Structure formats: C-alpha cells, structure tokens
Amino acid sequence: xxFDFIRPLIKPAKTKIVLLVLDGLGGLPREKDKFTELxxxxxxxxxxxxxxxxxGLQQPIGTGITPGxxxxxxxxxxxxxxKYQVGRGVLSALGVEFDLYPExxxxxxxxxxxxxxxxxxxxxxxxxxxxxxxxxxxxxxKIEVPGVDVFVKTVKEHRLLLVLRGEDLSDKVNDTDPQEIxxxxxTPKALSSQAGRTASLVQQFLGQTHELLxxxxxxxxxxxxxxxxxxxxxxxEDVFGLQSAAIAAYPMYRGLAKLIGMQVLDTGETVAExxxxxxxxxxxxxxxxxxxxxxxxxxxxxxxxRKVSVIEEVDxxxxxxxxxxxxxxxxxxxxxxxxxxKYHSWHPVPVLLWSKQCxxxxxxxxxxxxxxxxxLGPRFPAVDLMPLxxxxxxxxxxxGA
Amino acid sequence: xxFDFIRPLIKPAKTKIVLLVLDGLGGLPREKDKFTELxxxxxxxxxxxxxxxxxGLQQPIGTGITPGxxxxxxxxxxxxxxKYQVGRGVLSALGVEFDLYPExxxxxxxxxxxxxxxxxxxxxxxxxxxxxxxxxxxxxxKIEVPGVDVFVKTVKEHRLLLVLRGEDLSDKVNDTDPQEIxxxxxTPKALSSQAGRTASLVQQFLGQTHELLxxxxxxxxxxxxxxxxxxxxxxxEDVFGLQSAAIAAYPMYRGLAKLIGMQVLDTGETVAExxxxxxxxxxxxxxxxxxxxxxxxxxxxxxxxRKVSVIEEVDxxxxxxxxxxxxxxxxxxxxxxxxxxKYHSWHPVPVLLWSKQCxxxxxxxxxxxxxxxxxLGPRFPAVDLMPLxxxxxxxxxxxGA
Numbered sequence: 109x110x111f112d113f114i115r116p117l118i119k120p121a122k123t124k125i126v127l128l129v130l131d132g133l134g135g136l137p138r139e140k141d142k143f144t145e146l147x148x149x150x151x152x153x154x155x156x157x158x159x160x161x162x163x164g165l166q167q168p169i170g171t172g173i174t175p176g177x178x179x180x181x182x183x184x185x186x187x188x189x190x191k192y193q194v195g196r197g198v199l200s201a202l203g204v205e206f207d208l209y210p211e212x213x214x215x216x217x218x219x220x221x222x223x224x225x226x227x228x229x230x231x232x233x234x235x236x237x238x239x240x241x242x243x244x245x246x247x248x249x250k251i252e253v254p255g256v257d258v259f260v261k262t263v264k265e266h267r268l269l270l271v272l273r274g275e276d277l278s279d280k281v282n283d284t285d286p287q288e289i290x291x292x293x294x295t296p297k298a299l300s301s302q303a304g305r306t307a308s309l310v311q312q313f314l315g316q317t318h319e320l321l322x323x324x325x326x327x328x329x330x331x332x333x334x335x336x337x338x339x340x341x342x343x344x345e346d347v348f349g350l351q352s353a354a355i356a357a358y359p360m361y362r363g364l365a366k367l368i369g370m371q372v373l374d375t376g377e378t379v380a381e382x383x384x385x386x387x388x389x390x391x392x393x394x395x396x397x398x399x400x401x402x403x404x405x406x407x408x409x410x411x412x413x414r415k416v417s418v419i420e421e422v423d424x425x426x427x428x429x430x431x432x433x434x435x436x437x438x439x440x441x442x443x444x445x446x447x448x449x450k451y452h453s454w455h456p457v458p459v460l461l462w463s464k465q466c467x468x469x470x471x472x473x474x475x476x477x478x479x480x481x482x483x484l485g486p487r488f489p490a491v492d493l494m495p496l497x498x499x500x501x502x503x504x505x506x507x508g509a
Numbered sequence: 510x511x512f513d514f515i516r517p518l519i520k521p522a523k524t525k526i527v528l529l530v531l532d533g534l535g536g537l538p539r540e541k542d543k544f545t546e547l548x549x550x551x552x553x554x555x556x557x558x559x560x561x562x563x564x565g566l567q568q569p570i571g572t573g574i575t576p577g578x579x580x581x582x583x584x585x586x587x588x589x590x591x592k593y594q595v596g597r598g599v600l601s602a603l604g605v606e607f608d609l610y611p612e613x614x615x616x617x618x619x620x621x622x623x624x625x626x627x628x629x630x631x632x633x634x635x636x637x638x639x640x641x642x643x644x645x646x647x648x649x650x651k652i653e654v655p656g657v658d659v660f661v662k663t664v665k666e667h668r669l670l671l672v673l674r675g676e677d678l679s680d681k682v683n684d685t686d687p688q689e690i691x692x693x694x695x696t697p698k699a700l701s702s703q704a705g706r707t708a709s710l711v712q713q714f715l716g717q718t719h720e721l722l723x724x725x726x727x728x729x730x731x732x733x734x735x736x737x738x739x740x741x742x743x744x745x746e747d748v749f750g751l752q753s754a755a756i757a758a759y760p761m762y763r764g765l766a767k768l769i770g771m772q773v774l775d776t777g778e779t780v781a782e783x784x785x786x787x788x789x790x791x792x793x794x795x796x797x798x799x800x801x802x803x804x805x806x807x808x809x810x811x812x813x814x815r816k817v818s819v820i821e822e823v824d825x826x827x828x829x830x831x832x833x834x835x836x837x838x839x840x841x842x843x844x845x846x847x848x849x850x851k852y853h854s855w856h857p858v859p860v861l862l863w864s865k866q867c868x869x870x871x872x873x874x875x876x877x878x879x880x881x882x883x884x885l886g887p888r889f890p891a892v893d894l895m896p897l898x899x900x901x902x903x904x905x906x907x908x909g910a
Binding site for chain 1 (some may be wrong): 514518560565584626741866868869871882883884885886889890895896898899900905906907908909910
C-alpha cells in the first residue's frame with residue numbers, strides 16, 4: 109500500500125480497532141481425521157465473530173513465500189514488507205530489548221569454532237548453553253575500541269548481539285560469517301565509501317575477540333552477519349492517524365511495534381494477562397496490537413494438541429474483548445506454522461474481520477477450509493487489512509469527488 | 510514475479526516437480542447439458558489428484574486477456590509474460606525447429622499477391638498449399654546477399670521463415686507487411702542507428718525475391734514482419750535452481766523450453782509415449798514440463814467430443830505419473846480453447862496442484878466450475894504457480910527473519 113495515497117484519506121473518529129495476532133495460526137491437516145489445528149479446536153467465540161464478520165485467507169508476502177516474523181507482522185500493520193525490511197542485526201536487538209540509538213550499528217553474532225589454522229569447523233560452536241554464552245559475553249564486554257562504545261549481549265545458545273555506538277557509523281559492512289564450514293571467517297570490509305571506519309572498528313573488535321576466546325574452545329571465535337541500523341520509518345500515527353498500543357509478551361514483537369511508533373504496554377506472560385492489559389488501557393488508544401506467541405511455539409515443536417489447546421485458551425478470552433465493545437476486530441496470524449512441518453510455512457493464514465458494517469459472508473467457523481470460501485477471498489494480501497480496518501472504523505474519507 | 514526477489518530464497522532439495530500442460534484445456538458449456546469438455550470427460554485419476562490437492566482457475570496474462578501460446582507458457586514457467594516477450598520471427602523459427610544462433614535475425618514472412626502496379630491485393634497469396642510454398646522456398650534459397658547467410662524455410666500454407674546469419678545484425682527493422690490490401694509493401698528501414706546494414710540486407714533480399722517470383726502469381730512477392738533475435742533470458746536453473754526437462758511432441762513447445770534452458774527430451778507423438786519418456790528420464794531431472802497438444806487442436810477444430818476423448822486419454826496415463834512418486838504435480842493449460850469458440854480464449858484455466866503439504870481444499874472434481882471454489886481462487890495469476898510449486902517442493906527459504 110502506498111502511504112501517500114492513504115494519508116490524505118484519513119479522518120478522525122472515536123472508533124477502536126483490535127488486531128489480534130495469533131502467531132503461526134495457520135496449519136495443515138493431521139493424518140487421523142484430516143483436521144487442521146484450527147479445525148480441531150473448539151472455538152465458539154471465534155466462530156461467533158467469524159459468523160458475524162467477513163473471513164478469508166491472507167498472504168503476508170506473496171504466493172508460495174514463507175514469511176519471517178518481521179515481514180509477516182509489518183504487512184499486517186499495513187507496511188509493504190518488501191519496502192520496509194528490518195536488518196538481522198536490528199531484529200536481534202529487538203529480540204533482547206536492547207534500546208538502539210539512531211546511529212548505532214547492530215549485528216547478529218554466532219560463537220563458532222575455529223581449528224588451529226583458523227578455519228571454521230562449527231558455525232555454532234556446538235550450540236553452547238545460554239549460560240556459557242553469558243559467561244563469554246561478560247569476557248567480550250571488556251573489549252575497548254577507541255571512539256565507540258561496544259555492547260555484547262547474549263541472545264540464546266550460540267547467538268549474540270553486537271552493537272557499536274558512536275558517530276559516523278555505517279551498516280554497509282559485509283558479513284564475516286562465511287556461511288559454510290571449511291572456510292576462514294571473512295574480513296569485515298566497507299561496502300560503501302562511508303563505511304571504512306566502521307569496518308575497521310569491527311575488525312579491531314574481532315581481533316581482540318580472537319585473543320580473548322583463544323582458550324575457550326569450542327567457542328573460540330565470533331562470526332557476524334546482518335549489520336544494520338535502526339530504520340527511520342513513518343509511525344502508525346503519521347500514516348493512519350492512530351494512537352496505537354502493543355500488548356506482547358515477547359521482546360521481539362514489542363521491539364517491532366516500537367519501530368512504527370506504537371506504545372508498548374506492560375503485560376504478563378499469559379493470554380489472560382494480555383487481555384487484562386487490554387481492558388486496563390482500553391480508553392487510552394485507538395488501535396491495539398495483541399500478540400500471542402505460544403501458538404507458533406507449539407507448531408514449531410510439532411505439538412498439534414498443544415497448538416489446539418492454546419487456540420482454545422485464546423477463544424475463552426474473546427468475550428472479554430467483546431465486552432469492551434470494539435468497533436473493529438481482526439483475528440489472524442503473521443504466518444502459518446503447521447505442526448506437521450514444525451516451521452513457518454507459505455500457506456495462507458486464516459483471517460476474520462468483524463465490525464458492525466463489514467458485509468457478512470457465509471463462513472460460520474473460523475477454520476482454514478471455511479475461510480477459503482469467505483468474502484475476503486483465499487489469497488487476500490495482508491497489507492490490505494489496515495485500509496479495510498480503517499474503513500470499517502469509519503476513519504477513511506472517500507477517494508475523489 | 511521478480512527474479513531478484515526469489516533467487517536468494519532458493520534452496521536445494523531432492524524433490525521432483527511435474528508440470529503437465531494440457532494445451533487449451535479450459536472450455537465452455539455445450540448446449541445439450543451445459544457441460545464443458547472437462548465436465549463431460551470421465552477423469553477419475555485427475556479427480557483423485559484434485560481431491561487430494563488444491564485447485565483453482567488461473568489466468569496466464571490477466572483478466573479478459575486471451576494468451577498466445579508463447580506468453581501462456583512463459584507465465585506457467587514463472588516468467589512475467591509482459592517482460593519476457595518472444596518476437597514473432599523467433600516464434601516462427603521455434604515452430605519449424607530452426608536452430609537460431611545468438612546473432613541471427615529472424616522474420617515471419619507471407620507469400621502475397623501484388624498487382625501490376627505493385628499494390629498488395631492478397632496478403633496470403635490465396636493461401637497457397639504447403640507444397641507450393643516448399644517449391645517457392647527452394648527458389649528463394651538461391652538468393653545470395655553479400656556478407657550474410659540467408660535461410661528461407663517453409664512454415665505452412667502461405668507462411669515462411671526468413672533468417673539472416675552474420676555479424677553485427679540487428680532486429681530493429683520495421684515490418685514490410687503493410688497489414689492491409691491496396692497498399693504497397695513497405696521499405697525495410699532501420700529503427701535504430703545499429704540497424705542500417707540489416708535493413709539494407711533485407712532490402713537486397715526482397716529485391717531478388719521480387720525478380721525470382723515475378724512469374725509465380727498469385728505468390729509473386731513476400732512481405733515480412735516481426736524481425737527478432739533470440740532473447741537472452743535467465744534459465745530455469747539460474748532463477749529456480751532446477752534441472753529441467755521438456756517432453757513435448759510439437760516443435761514450438763520444445764523451442765520455447767530451450768529458450769529458458771530446459772533440456773528437450775526425445776519423445777513420440779502420443780500421450781502414452783510422452784509418459785514413457787517421463788519414466789525413462791525420471792532420475793535425471795528435478796522439473797519436468799510435459800505438453801499435450803491434441804486437446805487444443807480438438808478445441809480449435811470445434812470438436813467437443815474429440816476434446817473430451819483426448820482429456821480422457823491423458824487421464825488414463827496419470828497413474829503412471831503417480832507411480833513415480835513425484836513431490837509436486839501441477840495440471841493445467843496454457844489457455845482455454847472452448848470448442849464452441851474454436852480458438853484460444855480469455856477464460857481462466859483449471860489448475861490443480863498436488864503435493865503432500867498443499868492444504869487440501871473442498872474440490873473433488875477437476876472441472877471448471879468446481880475449481881471456481883478452490884483454494885487457489887478463481888483468478889489465480891499463472892506466474893505464481895512456480896513459487897508455489899517450489900514452496901511445496903520445500904525448495905524456498907523463508908523471507909526475512
């Protein structure tokens with residue numbers, strides 16, 4: 109969607125929109141009875157919203173394309189996921205809730221194993237424990253590079269975050285991760301004329317890292333990739349005129365929401381706590397993004413029954429949302445995570461949009477195959493959800509006279 | 510689809526994809542019982558694939574647009590048919606299996622009739638027989654133009670192929686076919702500064718043609734159009750990482766496949782022979798394009814029953830494909846050819862995609878009206894089939910982290 113097209117159409121209203129993202133919602137049929145997770149789940153309240161609303165299947169990126177969590181969410185927020193790309197370094201920073209400054213350069217790092225001649229023999233250092241990682245990051249935090257502050261933060265297992273803070277930095281530096289074993293780590297080099305100094309600073313960091321980790325086999329070196337700076341994007345308020353809030357238990361999703369100017373609300377770990385946060389803050393915002401991670405986690409674990417169970421847990425909280433008398437409710441996912449595949453997939457994601465003026469279709473159940481016949485169609489582009497939500501919230505003027 | 514977007518997502522796999530193109534597959538209802546050809550046909554095996562797979566109707570070019578065979582196929586292969594256009598001269602060369610060199614310039618020619626004052630009175634020379642055409646081409650093959658080799662080949666009836674072979678040739682030469690009677694043939698002129706020499710060579714060819722054919726009324730001249738050079742396109746291997754093979758009885762389809770780097774396999778005239786070729790070569794390729802022409806031919810002849818019968822002939826061979834244990838099967842056409850219209854049409858083409866992880870829809874029969882309710886939707890862009898096939902073959906990485 110073109111922001112320059114939609115911005116002049118925005119008009120104020122006192123309506124409220126809720127976007128409930130059930131991470132990894134879409135699934136595939138199990139062997140036994142050919143039910144998907146959502147078809148197997150008992151979801152009377154989601155079914156009620158579906159029956160009163162309009163349904164379909166949406167595609168975050170395009171046909172056949174499996175979305176990462178970043179682009180999967182950005183398209184739900186109405187941001188073209190091919191135009192608004194988050195670098196891996198920034199995503200890593202979001203994931204550990206590291207508050208990036210505008211000039212910071214962030215990279216994702218792996219502890220790795222080098223042999224005596226300096227060749228990478230394991231890109232993940234035997235997947236060391238997160239505890240070991242924390243211990244090593246403490247050592248690397250001693251590194252001093254003249255002219256910049258250096259931050260080294262544990263992410264998980266072999267993964268870490270490196271941030272350089274200072275002036276005149278650039279993210280146009282190549283990965284040092286050779287991406288395959290049997291090669292030496294690559295030298296960080298400037299990919300643009302402005303990046304010479306940054307490349308040299310990274311090189312100094314890696315030189316010291318090499319010395320400090322020499323006796324810490326298997327984690328005797330670090331390889332870096334995805335150098336990136338925090339993007340300067342228009343906010344949800346700039347583009348859609350919305351005071352928006354995020355309710356998400358996981359850091360990465362809170363970080364993504366911040367990138368587009370959402371206010372991140374304190375919340376708990378459970379679905380019920382997220383709905384309590386919604387209730388408490390209902391009067392203060394126009395747009396609420398709620399994120400439930402555990403459905404995706406169950407899918408990635410290949411646990412069909414647990415995925416069903418978390419979907420049912422969400423369903424039980426839906427009346428609390430209905431009691432708030434929202435104007436527009438969207439329920440969908442940022443991608444599918446079928447428990448049979450144990451990973452994100454390309455399959456279109458069920459979506460329901462409920463509002464008082466949404467032109468109800470014939471779908472009675474919030475399920476993949478029912479949604480195929482819904483009024484939004486079986487391959488609805490996810491970026492079109494925000495304009496549709498705004499329209500249903502009576503927040504868009506007509507186009508042309 | 511943007512190749513620069515998809516290329517970085519390609520990952521290797523040992524999976525096999527079969528694209529079975531039933532040329533001119535889509536139809537329209539007959540008077541008697543309102544069945545289309547595909548609805549009237551008994552197709553238990555295609556129905557089985559449809560029931561286990563996901564179906565829809567695809568559009569090769571766009572809504573309301575009737576595809577030629579070139580663009581109809583290119584979109585099935587994932588090549589944007591508006592960007593990857595084959596010139597008429599090149600298509601003519603493919604059709605007679607003339608092996609074009611990269612620098613050759615090819616044009617489609619018509620034998621035509623000029624009156625005594627040199628005005629075109631019949632653009633097709635009374636549709637002379639193919640035999641007569643061959644006799645005249647033999648005469649024109651004597652033409653010598655300094656600096657180039659000249660090839661004149663019979664296509665069919667009044668149609669011929671002209672190829673100039675040499676150095677520094679250009680296809681930026683205008684048609685000499687005036688496109689209407691009562692006008693003189695146009696003079697070949699350079700449309701770019703590089704084409705001056707080529708235009709002059711064509712003019713020399715036409716001058717000699719005029720003399721040699723003077724006494725061969727009604728075929729007393731040749732008019733040319735669609736000067737073109739063999740395009741330099743990325744191959745299926747470059748773009749999709751696929752070792753691809755073509756199984757097609759008709760020259761033009763073999764030629765099209767060669768343009769995108771497919772290996773063309775020797776095969777026979779019948780559907781059964783094409784399936785034998787598939788079996789014989791199963792271990793050597795990742796991707797098989799199979800083409801069945803006779804469905805389209807029956808449609809163009811207006812022969813509803815014969816079209817039904819060829820569809821049923823294909824259906825009987827489907828178990829041989831299933832026995833090979835493919836990972837992804839797509840069955841569709843490059844356009845519709847309703848026998849009531851006797852020609853290519855704009856109607857969306859039935860498509861089924863079968864794989865182990867395709868998320869089955871509710872379609873039980875491979876038929877136009879059943880496919881309208883399928884999970885791929887009733888107007889699926891044909892260029893999206895390749896990404897979807899690759900996804901189902903587990904050959905695509907996710908996009909973004």
